[in-house]
Amino acid sequence: MINLKYFYRGFAAIKGVGSPALALGASFIAIGALLKNIGFTMQQSIFSTFLTYALPGSLVMAESMLIGASLINIFFAVWLVNARLYPMTVSLMPLLMHKTQPKWKYYLSCHFIAVSSWLIMKDSYEKVEKENRIDFWIGIGVATWTVAIISTIIGYISSDFLNKDILIGLAIINPIYFTCMMLGAMQTIKISLSIILGTILGPAFFFVSQEWCILFGGITAGTIAFIFGEISGK
Amino acid sequence: MANNIILVILVTSLATYLSRFLGVISSQKIKENSKIFRWFNCLAYSTLAALIARMLIFPSGLLSEVSYLIRIVIIIFSIVIFYSTDKNLVYPTIFSAIMLALFSSYL
Numbered sequence: 001m002i003n004l005k006y007f008y009r010g011f012a013a014i015k016g017v018g019s020p021a022l023a024l025g026a027s028f029i030a031i032g033a034l035l036k037n038i039g040f041t042m043q044q045s046i047f048s049t050f051l052t053y054a055l056p057g058s059l060v061m062a063e064s065m066l067i068g069a070s071l072i073n074i075f076f077a078v079w080l081v082n083a084r085l086y087p088m089t090v091s092l093m094p095l096l097m098h099k100t101q102p103k104w105k106y107y108l109s110c111h112f113i114a115v116s117s118w119l120i121m122k123d124s125y126e127k128v129e130k131e132n133r134i135d136f137w138i139g140i141g142v143a144t145w146t147v148a149i150i151s152t153i154i155g156y157i158s159s160d161f162l163n164k165d166i167l168i169g170l171a172i173i174n175p176i177y178f179t180c181m182m183l184g185a186m187q188t189i190k191i192s193l194s195i196i197l198g199t200i201l202g203p204a205f206f207f208v209s210q211e212w213c214i215l216f217g218g219i220t221a222g223t224i225a226f227i228f229g230e231i232s233g234k
Numbered sequence: 235m236a237n238n239i240i241l242v243i244l245v246t247s248l249a250t251y252l253s254r255f256l257g258v259i260s261s262q263k264i265k266e267n268s269k270i271f272r273w274f275n276c277l278a279y280s281t282l283a284a285l286i287a288r289m290l291i292f293p294s295g296l297l298s299e300v301s302y303l304i305r306i307v308i309i310i311f312s313i314v315i316f317y318s319t320d321k322n323l324v325y326p327t328i329f330s331a332i333m334l335a336l337f338s339s340y341l
Contacts, residue, residue, distance in 0.1 A: 022328075057249070111251060167296055168297065172300075175290045176330040178286045182282065190276055194276040202281075214284045218281025219280075
């Protein structure tokens with residue numbers, strides 16, 4: 001069903017120095033503490049990370065609850081901030097699809113698509129033959145997902161010991177970690193341009209629409225980078 | 235409240251899974267060497283960059299309580315550390331957290 005050799009290889013990708021596990025863990029410790037502060041039980045916090053596993057979405061959920069937003073509003077707010085998962089999935093799954101593999105693996109394992117797992121996979125898929133990539137990917141996904149769930153529990157339990165200064169420190173880990181991972185991914189002109197333009201246009205579109213700035217800025221930046229890359233042949 | 239929280243979690247996870255699920259459906263018709271794949275690859279990196287830049291420049295929650303200047307200094311230092319440690323991810327992230335916690339407790 002799942003080739004364990006490749007699963008374990010994927011799972012092991014989070015070990016070692018320079019691994020994303022630490023930064024990923026720190027981010028979800030902050031989420032665990034945050035969820036406790038807004039009145040979640042331990043089980044509800046675990047359930048939340050287990051089912052959502054996308055940090056910006058969980059943050060939006062928490063903020064929306066604090067201002068008493070309706071379920072419809074929460075749905076749209078989360079969908080908007082997590083809509084980036086659509087291009088992320090479309091730019092990953094074709095690399096993993098193979099006719100010998102059953103479809104359910106793709107529908108189940110797409111749940112593991114999040115920034116850290118996606119960047120690890122994009123960085124290492126070429127080292128694995130195409131027919132085994134999905135099992136390798138499930139290994140990476142289960143590993144990062146497990147780190148997120150365990151960290152949520154640690155954050156929940158230790159929230160009484162985490163003062164505001166520590167929580168502010170934890171809050172910056174996630175964007176700094178993503179920034180560094182993106183810088184590491186800047187290996188072609190097309191990707192570098194996508195990242196640089198996205199960094200400029202995302203915040204620039206904030207002045208047009210706070211809700212839509214990530215999508216508008218991202219789509220504009222990515223399209224310009226794509227056209228430029230295609231024309232220049234890089 | 236308890237029922238409400240469960241509903242909120244389910245709605246959040248549904249809104250999140252929707253994009254991943256639709257992504258898998260679209261992927262079945264997309265070849266990895268096609269133009270549309272290359273376009274989506276650019277879109278994935280650019281929307282991620284837009285999201286991260288927004289989180290750092292217009293943060294919500296706790297980070298919004300830290301001044302622009304401090305945030306920018308920490309971002310620049312973290313990037314310098316990242317490049318000077320052979321692209322290690324652990325050092326810059328730990329540095330940023332400690333620096334920010336110290337800044338916010340003493341300033």
